[in-house]
Structures are given as C-alpha cells and as structure tokens.
Amino acid sequence: MSNPQQLRYSKEHEWLSATEDGVATVGITEHAANALGDVVFAQLPEVGDTVTAGESCGELESTKSVSDLYAPVTGEVVAANQDVVDDPSLVNSAPFEGGWLFKVRISGEPDDLMSADEYTAFTAG
Amino acid sequence: MSTAPRLTALDAVHRSLGATMTDFAGWDMPLRYASERDEHNAVRTKAGLFDLSHMGEITVTGPAAADFLNFALVGNIGSIGVGRARYTMIVAEDGGILDDLIVYRLGAAEAPEYMVVANASNAQVVLDALTARADTFDVEVRDDRDAYALLAVQGPESPGILKSLTDADLDGLKYYAGLPGTVAGVSALIARTGYTGEDGFELFVSPGDAEKLWGALMEAGTPVGMVPAGLSCRDTLRLEAGMPLYGHELTAELTPFDAGLGRVVKFEKTSQSETFVGRAALTAAAERAETAPPRKLVGLIAEGRRVPRAGFSVVADGKVIGEVTSGAPSPTLGKPIAMAYVDAEHAAPGTEGVGVDIRGTHEPYEVVALPFYKRQK
Numbered sequence: 001m002s003n004p005q006q007l008r009y010s011k012e013h014e015w016l017s018a019t020e021d022g023v024a025t026v027g028i029t030e031h032a033a034n035a036l037g038d039v040v041f042a043q044l045p046e047v048g049d050t051v052t053a054g055e056s057c058g059e060l061e062s063t064k065s066v067s068d069l070y071a072p073v074t075g076e077v078v079a080a081n082q083d084v085v086d087d088p089s090l091v092n093s094a095p096f097e098g099g100w101l102f103k104v105r106i107s108g109e110p111d112d113l114m115s116a117d118e119y120t121a122f123t124a125g
Numbered sequence: 126m127s128t129a130p131r132l133t134a135l136d137a138v139h140r141s142l143g144a145t146m147t148d149f150a151g152w153d154m155p156l157r158y159a160s161e162r163d164e165h166n167a168v169r170t171k172a173g174l175f176d177l178s179h180m181g182e183i184t185v186t187g188p189a190a191a192d193f194l195n196f197a198l199v200g201n202i203g204s205i206g207v208g209r210a211r212y213t214m215i216v217a218e219d220g221g222i223l224d225d226l227i228v229y230r231l232g233a234a235e236a237p238e239y240m241v242v243a244n245a246s247n248a249q250v251v252l253d254a255l256t257a258r259a260d261t262f263d264v265e266v267r268d269d270r271d272a273y274a275l276l277a278v279q280g281p282e283s284p285g286i287l288k289s290l291t292d293a294d295l296d297g298l299k300y301y302a303g304l305p306g307t308v309a310g311v312s313a314l315i316a317r318t319g320y321t322g323e324d325g326f327e328l329f330v331s332p333g334d335a336e337k338l339w340g341a342l343m344e345a346g347t348p349v350g351m352v353p354a355g356l357s358c359r360d361t362l363r364l365e366a367g368m369p370l371y372g373h374e375l376t377a378e379l380t381p382f383d384a385g386l387g388r389v390v391k392f393e394k395t396s397q398s399e400t401f402v403g404r405a406a407l408t409a410a411a412e413r414a415e416t417a418p419p420r421k422l423v424g425l426i427a428e429g430r431r432v433p434r435a436g437f438s439v440v441a442d443g444k445v446i447g448e449v450t451s452g453a454p455s456p457t458l459g460k461p462i463a464m465a466y467v468d469a470e471h472a473a474p475g476t477e478g479v480g481v482d483i484r485g486t487h488e489p490y491e492v493v494a495l496p497f498y499k500r501q502k
Contacts, residue, residue, distance in 0.1 A: 034145070037357060038162045040454040040461075041430045061432050063161050063357055063453055066484075092160070 003029060004096055009119035010072035012054070015096065016113065019106060023078055027100040028060070028069070028091060031123045036062040039091040044069070044080040044102050051077060053110045058101070060091065069101065074108035133178035134274040134332035138339055142353055150245035152179040154356055161357040165456040168321055168362055169498075172280030172346055173354030174339070181248025182273045182329065183241040183255060187264035190237035194228065195396040197258040199381060199403065202239070203395030205230040210301045210318050214389055215251055220380040220406030224251050224371055227318050229303045240269070240314070240329075244371045258402060274335035278342060278351070279325030279362075281500075286346040287326050291315070295326075303327075309341030321359065322366030322498050361453045364462065367424065367496030373435055373450045374422060374464055380410040383419045387411060420447055421472035424497055425481065425490040427461035433481040433490070439465050440480050440487055446471045449481060457498050464495065 007015040013032035017025040033039065041061035051057040051071035058069035080102045084090050090099040114122060130153035133139075139146065144155035155176060157164060167173050185194060194202035200213030210229045214222055224247035232238030243251040248270060255266045278286055288295055293306030293315055303316035311334040319325040330338055343351070360370070369375050374384060381390050390407050393399060413419070425433065432454050439447035447467030455462040463481065471479055474494045480487040 037145075037157065038160055038454075041432065043431075061430075061454070063361065066432065066434070089162075 003031075003116040003119050005116045007096070007116060008072075008113040009116065009122075010070065010110075010113055011122065012070040012072070013123075014070060014072040016072045023103050023105050024073065025100045025103050026072060027095055029119070029123075030095045033092050033095040033099070036060060036065070036067060036091075038063050039088040042069075042084050042088045042091065042101070044085060045071075045077045047077055047080060049077045051075060051104060053108065060088075071104070072113065073104060073106045073110070075104040075106040077102050078105050079103040131179075133176055134335035135176045135178065135276075135339055138336060139176065144353070144355060147356065149356060150179060152245060154179055155353070157355040157357045158353045161355065161361070162456045164352055164354040164358040165361050167350060167352045168280045168323055168354055168358065169457060170281065171350030172278055172282040172286055172325075172352075173321075173358065174342055174346060174351055175277040175279065175354050175359060176339075177275040177277050177327070178273070178332070178335070179245035180275050181243040181245060181251065182269040182275075183243065183248075183252055184267040184269045185239045185241060185255070185264055186232070186237065186267070187262070188237065189262040189264050190239055192396045192398070193259060193262040193264045194239060194241075195394040196262070196398070196401050197255055198226065198228070199390045199401065199407065200228070201391035201394045202228055202230075207231075207233050208302055208304050209299075210303050210316060212301070212389065214375075214381055214386070215254060216380065216403035216407065217377065218403055218406065220403045220410050221377040222371075222375045222379055222381060222384065223247065223254060223377060225369065225375055226251070229314070229316065231303070231305075231314070247371060272331070273329045274332040275327060275329050276335065276338055276342065277319065277325060277327045278346065279319050279321040279323045279354075280351070281324060282346065282349045282351060283323070283325045286342065286349065286351060287315075289345045290341055309338055311338045311341075313338070320366075320368055321362035322368070322496065323362075323500055360451075361456060364451050364453055364464065365455055365457055365496065365498035367464065367498075369422070369464075370451060380407060382407070382410040382414040385422045387414060418469040420466040421469055422450070422464060422495065423467055423472050423474075424493040424495045425449070425452075425463040425465055425479070426458065426493055426497070427481075428489045428491065430461065431483045431486075431488050432461040433463040433465075433483060433488075438482040439467050439471075439490075440482050441471055441476075441478050445482075446479070455497060462497050463490070467492070
C-alpha cells in the first residue's frame with residue numbers, strides 16, 4: 001500500500017492533510033483500515049468539539065473490535081464526515097479520500113508527526 | 126518446545142492469496158482474504174472455502190471403542206450408526222465442559238472406529254483426557270492431528286460444486302453424517318456437519334493432498350461465486366446461526382445444563398455400564414436446572430449501531446442481569462447481534478428494557494430466540 005506523499009502521519013495511524021486557512025482534514029491510514037477489518041460504526045467528534053493531540057476523540061468499530069480514534073493535532077472540529085457515519089465502509093474503501101473523518105482548525109500540533117516515508121518505515125517496522 | 130505458530134498444509138496458498146493471518150490456538154490461520162463481510166455474504170448466498178486444518182482429530186479404534194466413548198463422553202456414542210456423526214461433549218469430573226466435539230462413526234461392528242474432532246484450542250486437553258480415561262478399555266486412542274488437513278465448503282452452491290468433483294452419493298449423505306470417498310482424485314472423509322448455518326461439506330484429507338484439493342475446489346467453485354473464507358466470517362456466520370463456541374458460550378465453569386445443552390447428556394447408554402466421567406456432577410446439575418433455572422442463552426439484537434462484545438454486562442433497570450458471550454455486527458441482519466446468558470426472568474423473547482453496557486452507555490437491545498438466522502430449505 002502507498003501512503004500519499006502530501007500527507008503527514010501520526011503514530012496512532014491518522015493522516016493529516018496540508019493546512020488551508022488553518023484547517024486540516026483527518027482520516028485513518030489504509031494500514032490502519034486494513035488492520036481494523038470492515039469498519040461498521042464510526043463515532044466521530046462533533047462540530048465545535050475541541051480535540052487534543054494524542055487523545056481519544058471517537059471510536060471506530062469493526063467486525064472484531066473497537067478502536068479509539070485519536071486526534072493527531074489539537075484544535076476545534078469544524079466538520080465531521082456524515083458520509084462515513086452513514087456508510088462506515090468508506091473508511092476501508094477510500095481511507096485517504098471519501099473516507100476522511102473530520103476537519104480541524106489547528107491550534108497546536110505535536111512535533112512527532114511523520115512524513116509519508118517515515119510512516120511507511122514506521123509501519124514496516 | 127517451539128512457540129512458533131503451526132502452519133497448515135495450505136499456508137503457502139493463504140499467503141499467495143494475500144490473506145491476513147492471525148494466531149489461533151497456536152496455529153497461524155487466515156483471518157480474512159479481503160473483506161470479511163463479502164466472505165460472509167458469499168457463504169450465505171453462494172459458497173465459501175475454509176481451511177479448518179487446525180481442528181484436532183483423534184481416532185479411537187478397538188473392540189471396546191463404543192463402550193469407552195460412552196464412558197469418556199456425555200453422549201450415547203454406542204447408538205451412532207455407521208457413517209453418522211453426533212454432536213457431544215467431554216466434561217471433567219465436576220461436570221465442567223472441557224470441549225464440545227463431533228464424533229464420526231467410521232467402522233462397522235467388526236472393526237469399530239470412531240473419529241473424535243475437537244476444537245483446536247482444546248485438542249491437547251481432549252487427547253490427554255481420552256488417553257487417561259482409556260486405561261481399562263481395550264482400545265487405541267490415536268493422535269491424528271497431523272494426519273489430516275480439513276477443508277470445508279459451505280453455502281447453497283456447495284452441493285453443486287462438490288458433485289462436479291466426486292462420484293460419492295452426496296444426496297444420500299444427510300446432515301450430521303460422513304462417508305469415505307474420492308474428491309478430485311483425492312481420498313477424503315466427506316462429512317456434512319457444518320458450522321455456518323448453511324448446507325456444506327467438510328473434507329478430511331491427507332495434508333499432502335490439501336493443495337491439490339483446494340485448487341480443484343476453487344476451479345469448480347469460482348464460476349458460481351465461491352470465495353476463500355477466513356476465520357473472521359466463520360465467527361459471524363456461526364453467531365448468526367446461534368451455534369455455541371468453546372471459550373465463549375461453553376467453558377469449564379459451565380456444565381452442559383448451565384449452557385442450555387443438557388440434551389446432549391445421556392444418562393442411559395448402550396453399554397453394560399452406565400458410568401461415565403462426570404455422571405454424579407451432571408445428575409446434580411440436571412436437578413439444579415429443574416428447581417432453579419440457570420441463566421439462559423438468548424439472542425440480543427441492537428436497536429443502535431454499537432456492537433456488544435464478549436464480557437460486556439447485560440443490564441435491566443440499572444442492574445446487571447447477564448453477560449454477553451459473543452457479539453458482532455451481523456452482515457445478514459445489518460445490525461449488531463450478540464449471544465448472552467441472562468437471568469431466566471429476562472430471557473423471554475420480547476422482554477422489555479434490556480440493554481448492554483457498552484463502555485458505560487446502556488444501549489437498548491431486543492431479546493430474541495436463537496438462532497438469528499435460519500436458512501430456507
């Protein structure tokens with residue numbers, strides 16, 4: 001699987017898009033989606049919520065397990081992807097595109113976000 | 126002893142198919158090949174091909190084989206006809222379930238032979254118990270775990286797929302039966318004892334023949350929609366079919382009566398002696414079940430979308446009234462489902478006010494009779 005070069009990645013397997021007007025899009029990586037199996041339920045943070053880098057802000061439930069969704073950065077949620085709430089399988093079928101999870105206005109970010117190449121090495125290890 | 130997981134004879138096949146593998150009872154097994162939901166639906170509507178080589182086969186032969194199994198197991202093994210199979214259990218002296226088993230009677234009276242199939246996680250326990258219990262009987266208990274690979278074809282298309290590969294009389298093979306035959310040129314014990322709620326067949330073959338048979342089955346099955354299917358969909362299939370799984374619905378802490386499966390215990394047997402291991406404890410358990418009904422195994426269907434998991438509490442009026450033993454999103458129902466043991470007064474289908482505590486939130490659930498899914502015949 002290939003991790004898009006233009007994104008940045010967290011150790012919790014979220015991806016973060018480039019920031020436009022201070023807002024970035026967040027999703028989980030294909031690696032994480034494959035590990036979860038078929039996602040059947042997504043509880044996303046709500047618009048207006050403040051999320052904190054490294055802390056749980058939702059849940060992704062798959063056939064076999066439930067996983068916390070972590071925020072890769074700190075900030076205010078400005079959008080949640082209703083398409084994923086309605087059809088959680090988008091997380092599996094298009095993790096880097098239609099399966100995005102939420103958009104956040106960044107107020108702080110950790111210094112350990114990885115480049116695509118670093119994340120590829122991280123998941124290979 | 127090595128702790129490396131054991132590989133089945135089909136390991137190279139699974140890897141070439143890109144399977145996600147998982148450790149299961151010390152075996153490296155395919156969890157899923159692509160989407161477990163697609164595999165599940167294929168088994169319900171067409172067919173799925175499973176590698177079940179981790180199951181534990183134990184062969185029992187000798188003049189006293191039937192009497193021995195009547196003593197060692199809770200069922201009436203002596204009454205199984207040649208070519209038939211029976212679901213039964215092995216319990217400890219205290220009546221606790223050591224494993225649930227399928228016993229196939231292979232040999233006729235002049236050469237008694239039975240094959241006992243144990244769950245992978247319990248195969249050694251069952252083998253040890255049978256070996257110990259065989260002391261005073263004229264029988265041989267043989268560990269045949271390495272002698273067999275086990276492939277299963279499950280789903281409505283499975284009779285057609287298999288018929289194209291064998292001359293064996295499949296129409297004459299009833300549910301819970303097994304007969305020797307040849308499939309795709311490979312010697313096999315062909316059984317019809319599925320665990321998915323669908324019609325289907327299990328093929329016990331020599332490990333050396335497993336790849337050849339897998340290839341022939343895929344060639345015959347692919348045109349009608351058969352796909353390789355992993356353990357993940359096997360679990361959702363059996364859950365929809367309401368079938369108990371050792372370690373979940375069945376444990377050493379429960380007797381067959383506590384598990385609602387007292388019917389598998391036969392106090393009257395076709396042996397001169399009606400003694401069997403666990404008899405005294407099970408007699409007491411049967412009486413207890415009469416006077417003080419134990420928790421009942423029920424089905425729960427979610428009204429919402431959060432999935433109950435094994436170990437979650439079942440609640441009513443803020444009190445814990447039971448425990449989930451298995452839970453998963455049901456591909457067929459499109460909702461989360463669970464099996465759970467609940468107090469008898471909350472066990473009736475339709476009981477109001479029952480919920481599951483899902484990480485602190487009491488999610489509403491409907492109590493239903495098992496199974497969730499029954500195939501149309």
